[in-house]
Amino acid sequence: MGLINTRTLANLNHCESFYYVLSGAFSFSKGNINAKHVPGKDDNTDEKNRLTSELDALMIQEQCLNQPASITGINTKAENKAAPLPFNLSTLQQTCAKQHGYSADDPLKLVQSLYETHKLLTYPRSDCRYLSDEHYAGASKVLTAIAGTAPGLNAAIEGGNPQLKHKAFNGSKITAHHAIIPTEKSGASITLSPKERTVYELVAKSFVALFYPASVRDKTRLEIDCQGRVFVATQSNMTAQGWEVLYRGEIEEERESKQELDLREVSKDTGTNQSLDIDKKKTTPPKYFVESSLLAAMTRAAKFIEDPTLRAALEAKDKDNASESGSIGTEATRAAILKKLANNPLITLSTEKGYKEKVWKTTEQGQEFCALLPKEIVAPDTSALWAQKQQAIRAGESTVEAFVSDLDDYLALRISDVKTNGVPITIKNKISCPKCQVGALVKRKGKHGPFWACNRYPECKSHYPDDNGKPNLEDKNKSTLAISETEFCKQCGKPLIRRPAKKAGVFWWGCSGYPKCTIRFFDQNGKPDRDKGEMR
Incomplete structure (x- = not known):
């Protein structure tokens, strides 16, 4: 709750401010390049190094617009990205929440069923994302089982290379349990619910992906100098899809400025700034x-x-x-x-x-x-x-x-x-308890539906049925029983009360000092039957 509250307050207390992004178009011999300004150490910036002064932004615009520029640095590196490690329970829960809107409890129940009832997945309550060499040796049997259980993954299985050994196969990193993966049992003859099949295929696809090569992207960063100001253009070019071919449309790509040409083919050059726009943006609080x-x-x-x-x-x-x-x-x-x-x-x-x-x-x-x-x-x-x-x-x-x-x-x-x-909590729209006049009525969940009860329970045991989100104060709990002025308890001296029994037309007498005094009598013609003695 503390984590949720801190994030809630960060949003509620967020003071909106502005920052400024300068985006320029530069003309060089091979074509135009779009680049963004990188604030310098003397600029007014926030903790994220974003320009916070509109005056500074206008000054940079005036300083660089239509001025000579030169490409001062180009760097391209190949980025290899291996398939994600197989699931543990937390990462499976996170994926199910993001992709399917499941609560954390949903995938736990589903994966437990796939483990205990169907024997199609391994132990689910694991915090580990690694596998052993034995799992690598038995991978072909697991892949065969996946093909029988989820035929839609057959093409993916055939496209993989069982000889590839992913870093996930590292027994030294296994804790009490290994990662969640499919078992060697085929589910071809098992009827799974739609949600069970969804979870099984998520786990199965993550296992299949381990036998695909890494995806490869060329990451290019190009720096432009214009009047002593630095502008940067970036570009990402995929050169090998690798395992990402299994996740088309599911992987979020980095946001980059669109370029007219391939930055990898550009060399150091001189040119001119063609335009320089200022984009005024609002700061945002951290996401809920x-x-x-x-x-x-x-x-x-x-x-x-x-x-x-x-x-x-x-x-x-x-x-x-x-x-x-x-x-x-x-x-x-x-x-x-x-x-x-x-x-x-x-x-x-x-x-x-x-x-x-x-x-x-x-x-x-x-x-x-x-x-x-x-x-x-x-x-x-x-x-x-x-x-x-x-x-x-x-x-x-x-x-x-x-x-x-x-x-x-x-x-x-x-x-x-x-x-x-004390605990000085303010209760908005407080509904005072009619019985004790001290506590407040709060809505509670009961086995027969919602009801309202005093928050001083067990000192005050008043309770009322729910009526469209409000307590029905006309309930029998709001006692209309009169205290006798002529009949008294001989044990404690307090007056007796005539009460209706569950059976219609039947009454009994009890002490108004209940629960401290538990004396009770049968009713005899509207009076306590003292001759018959106390009720047991």
Whole structure:
């Protein structure tokens, strides 16, 4: 919740400002080149090295427009990109959220079914993305099984090279479990649900991709000098598709300026600036968390810790796991954590423009709640502190008893603070409890649907049915039973109350001092039947 709240506040408190991008067109002997200005050390810039002064932008425009320019540097490097490592549970959950809108719990259930019921996938609750040499040796059997289960991948299987050995086949990097991959069992005779098939094919395709060569791109960077100002043009040219042929349309390409010519064919030259435009842009806050980015943040939680010592302590926890760095939760618990958070009234999930997945935010009450808590609780700092202490226990420098004692002391301190200072949370549109007049009615989920109850429960046990999102205060819970002025409890002296039984027309008498006094009598002609004695 702390991570979600910090991101929510960053958006709410964002102060909109502007920055300026200068885009120029330069004419050289081989054609025109589009390039963007790179601010210098003397320019007014923000933390992302973006020009923040409109006056500076206008001055650069006046200085360089239609002026001589020269190409001062060209550098082209081949970038080889191997197929992604096979899935662990977190990366599978993230992919399912991005591509199909699944919650974290959905792929967990689906992959569990494919593992336990159908025996088509390996153990799912894994945090590792590596495989062993034995998996490499048995790859042909797995590929045959994939062909039987997902015939749509047959062409992809035939296009691969089983002799290629991807870096994923490295037993030294396997933790408690290896990556999630298909088993050697064919599912040709098994009927899978559409969602089960979707998850199986995601895992299967990631395995098939391991036997494709790397994709290769020529990355070109060209620098232009114009009146002492630097402009840069970039270009990416794919020279070999490799494994990316399996993911056409699924890979996001880098945004680059469109060029009229191939920058790889350009040499140092002199020319002229033809145009120089100023683009005024608004700054934007960091994006809200969605399910996939929240899962990713949980595997890299250490980066949200400001203290470098604590950050290093949390990162050290995952030093033997290349897939995580300072994580919170585990592969087995993250889906449950998010499911619980999604049902928390302090969190909202909503569909918003510009987001493919639902956006996670804290409500005003959630923000107030987080503000009341110590910083070490709403940030991953406590996880780091515990990691330090657990490491000390493993090293023999501390004990479990000392660790638990420290926790007890910390909790006692926080509880004492709450008892002394209270918890000043503001409840908007508060509906006071009609019975105790102290608490407030809050909406709760029951096995028969929503209802409203006093937040002072169990001190106050009043409850009311839900009526289109509001409490129905005309419920039987709003007692209209009269307290007798003539019949009293001989045990405590308080007046008795005549109450209706479940059976129509039947009544009984109870003490108004309930629950401290539990005296009850049968009804006899509108009076307590004392001759018959107390009800048992």
